[in-house]
Amino acid sequence: MIVAEQKPFEEIFEAVKDYDKILLLGCGTCVTVCMTGGEKEVGILSKQLRLAAKKENKNLEVLERTITRQCDEEFFDEDTAVKIKEVDAVLSVGCGVGIQHIAYLFPDVVVRSGVNTKFFGANMQQGIWSERCAGCGECVLDKYEGICPIARCSKGLMNGPCGGSSEGMCEVDPENIECGWQQIYDRMKRLNKLDKLLENQPPKDWSTHRDGGPRKIVREDMMFD
Amino acid sequence: MKEKEPKIIAFCCHYCAFTAADLAGTMRQQYPTNIHIVRLPCTGKVDVNMLLQAFVDEADGVMVAGCEVGSCHFLEGNIRAKKRVEFAKKKLEEAGINPDKLDMYHIAASEGPLFAKTAREFTDKIKSILEEEQKTAEA
Numbered sequence: 314m315i316v317a318e319q320k321p322f323e324e325i326f327e328a329v330k331d332y333d334k335i336l337l338l339g340c341g342t343c344v345t346v347c348m349t350g351g352e353k354e355v356g357i358l359s360k361q362l363r364l365a366a367k368k369e370n371k372n373l374e375v376l377e378r379t380i381t382r383q384c385d386e387e388f389f390d391e392d393t394a395v396k397i398k399e400v401d402a403v404l405s406v407g408c409g410v411g412i413q414h415i416a417y418l419f420p421d422v423v424v425r426s427g428v429n430t431k432f433f434g435a436n437m438q439q440g441i442w443s444e445r446c447a448g449c450g451e452c453v454l455d456k457y458e459g460i461c462p463i464a465r466c467s468k469g470l471m472n473g474p475c476g477g478s479s480e481g482m483c484e485v486d487p488e489n490i491e492c493g494w495q496q497i498y499d500r501m502k503r504l505n506k507l508d509k510l511l512e513n514q515p516p517k518d519w520s521t522h523r524d525g526g527p528r529k530i531v532r533e534d535m536m537f538d
Numbered sequence: 539m540k541e542k543e544p545k546i547i548a549f550c551c552h553y554c555a556f557t558a559a560d561l562a563g564t565m566r567q568q569y570p571t572n573i574h575i576v577r578l579p580c581t582g583k584v585d586v587n588m589l590l591q592a593f594v595d596e597a598d599g600v601m602v603a604g605c606e607v608g609s610c611h612f613l614e615g616n617i618r619a620k621k622r623v624e625f626a627k628k629k630l631e632e633a634g635i636n637p638d639k640l641d642m643y644h645i646a647a648s649e650g651p652l653f654a655k656t657a658r659e660f661t662d663k664i665k666s667i668l669e670e671e672q673k674t675a676e677a
Binding site: 353361 | 585586587590591593594629630632633634635
């Protein structure tokens with residue numbers, strides 16, 4: 314899922330406090346699962362905004378709504394569209410994709426962001442999410458038996474580990490970041506495939522990642538005529 | 539002029555604090571009448587939205603009263619509630635509300651007098667916070 318976290322409240326309030334009426338729009342997919350921008354968080358944030366506005370004697374009306382997905386036009390039902398058009402600004406707590414999609418679908422509407430979008434990650438345990446994919450565009454997971462050196466090595470090394478790996482931890486933050494290459498090595502050992510690591514991997518073609526510019530997938534077989 | 543009584547919402551667990559409040563009444567223990575009790579099946583039912591909504595609806599103070607640690611009828615509902623209360627305090631502070639206006643207490647079903655005492659003390663605390671705010675606003 315896409316993992317995001319809420320921006321500091323002060324920053325959010327600053328961005329919307331001078332409007333009279335805003336729509337706080339949540340998203341029912343990734344940000345609901347990572348407990349950042351779902352229906353519940355929309356409820357909490359809207360109450361915070363109301364309390365803060367009252368304290369500063371501002372007349373801020375906050376409408377609340379959470380749709381299934383902000384990155385898909387079909388979920389912007391008529392009622393939501395009417396609300397989006399009637400407010401002074403939309404405060405979205407969807408990920409960066411959702412926020413941009415609102416701006417694309419409603420070009421005349423002001424959109425403000427309530428979250429910082431972080432990474433593609435997995436839920437490790439209740440309340441902990443960890444980065445697992447960097448969306449590089451050319452998956453190398455088969456070569457490394459299911460552990461991605463691009464996303465999980467701080468340096469994205471194709472041939473590792475580097476000299477900064479110590480006792481399974483990464484020199485970038487030895488307290489908190491595990492060495493991705495130590496994990497690759499441990500897994501290869503467990504699967505009895507250590508010889509695979511003797512193969513020298515060529516430099517990665519980064520044109521499939523951001524170096525090739527904004528990416529797009531076109532599936533003609535799925536398109537309507 | 540009669541002093542304005544603060545509006546206080548008390549979210550009480552059915553198995554302990556609510557029964558304690560009942561007992562306080564039976565024992566003729568006095569506690570402020572401005573405390574509005576909301577009975578919950580367990581303080582584990584407490585949600586951050588619920589706590590903040592009370593403040594949006596003009597509550598001056600909110601207390602959550604659950605079982606003593608280790609005595610929860612549902613094992614750890616009161617511990618979960620405690621964490622949510624802490625989170626809600628943070629959210630209140632961010633919004634400019636004094637987080638001391640929200641607190642959690644542990645009161646067993648047999649402790650009627652403790653419920654009455656806690657209710658009196660919490661009301662006094664809220665009153666002094668409100669007085670302080672009034673003074674700051676006038677200054």
